[in-house]
Amino acid sequence: MPKICLVLRLKLFPIQKKYGTVRKALKEGYIITVKHNFMSETETHEDKGGESTVYELGYHLVPSLGEDDLALRVTELQKAITALGGSVISEGQPQSTTLAYQMRKMRNGRWDKYDTALFGWVRFEAPASAVVELKETLEHDEYLIRHLLIKLDAVALAPEPVRAPRTKSTEVATEPKELEKKQEEEEGGEVSEEELDKQIEQLIQ
Amino acid sequence: MIEKKKEDTTLPEVRYFDYKDIETLKRFLNPHGRIVGRKHTGLRAKQQRDLARAVKNARFMGLIPYVVR
Numbered sequence: 417m418p419k420i421c422l423v424l425r426l427k428l429f430p431i432q433k434k435y436g437t438v439r440k441a442l443k444e445g446y447i448i449t450v451k452h453n454f455m456s457e458t459e460t461h462e463d464k465g466g467e468s469t470v471y472e473l474g475y476h477l478v479p480s481l482g483e484d485d486l487a488l489r490v491t492e493l494q495k496a497i498t499a500l501g502g503s504v505i506s507e508g509q510p511q512s513t514t515l516a517y518q519m520r521k522m523r524n525g526r527w528d529k530y531d532t533a534l535f536g537w538v539r540f541e542a543p544a545s546a547v548v549e550l551k552e553t554l555e556h557d558e559y560l561i562r563h564l565l566i567k568l569d570a571v572a573l574a575p576e577p578v579r580a581p582r583t584k585s586t587e588v589a590t591e592p593k594e595l596e597k598k599q600e601e602e603e604g605g606e607v608s609e610e611e612l613d614k615q616i617e618q619l620i621q
Numbered sequence: 622m623i624e625k626k627k628e629d630t631t632l633p634e635v636r637y638f639d640y641k642d643i644e645t646l647k648r649f650l651n652p653h654g655r656i657v658g659r660k661h662t663g664l665r666a667k668q669q670r671d672l673a674r675a676v677k678n679a680r681f682m683g684l685i686p687y688v689v690r
Contacts (some may be wrong), residue, residue: 476683513684516680516684533683537641564640577636
């Protein structure tokens with residue numbers, strides 16, 4: 417049975433230096449793959465610009481907006497997102513909140529001060545290029561007091577896990593693992609040393 | 622004498638720190654609105670970093686005060 421894949425990056429660790437560990441890993445039955453060109457991997461990572469990621473936009477709207485105006489502002493925000501190639505996943509309707517501290521915004525040539533605001537949020541999926549443009553439009557929005565655009569990771573998007581109740585005694589849980597380990601060690605010992613040397617030589621080539 | 626660290630029993634079960642979820646964040650703030658250290662929160666290093674990020678975002682959005690006097 418193949419176990420975890422051990423990836424060696426030759427640029428970082430020349431295989432000769434790691435001879436001991438490679439040998440040990442082979443003995444324990446790991447499958448080893450060698451990446452000769454580590455730099456090419458980072459290049460492919462940068463190419464991901466076209467793919468879309470999930471973002472969350474939180475915003476404070478001016479509290480003086482009426483109900484109709486408020487709905488209009490929200491739909492306009494959604495339009496701005498969809499127009500740039502994004503798609504709305506979920507949203508929280510703006511609700512009146514008291515701010516923890518006074519905020520101010522330049523409107524019509526003077527600073528307007530706000531103690532309350534309408535706080536709402538939108539979760540959406542969009543390509544990275546669209547987000548840059550979206551930021552630009554948000555900054556020039558008259559009715560937005562403040563906004564926050566964050567990228568959401570996999571943890572944030574994953575549904576809340578349902579957990580099984582904990583077992584009271586931990587001893588039962590640990591025993592089988594230890595047994596497995598012992599068995600693995602015994603199995604690993606069967607590989608002859610000549611074979612190991614051959615495998616390592618193949619890896620270097 | 623070296624005391625053995627308590628495991629898991631004291632860890633608060635927060636998977637993702639959302640800056641909008643003020644009630645959860647407030648559990649990790651002291652009465653002055655400062656972020657409580659790892660020693661007292663009992664969080665893992667990554668969780669503590671996520672917490673700090675969330676608190677700072679919440680402060681910026683005016684949901685939590687920067688300072689309480």
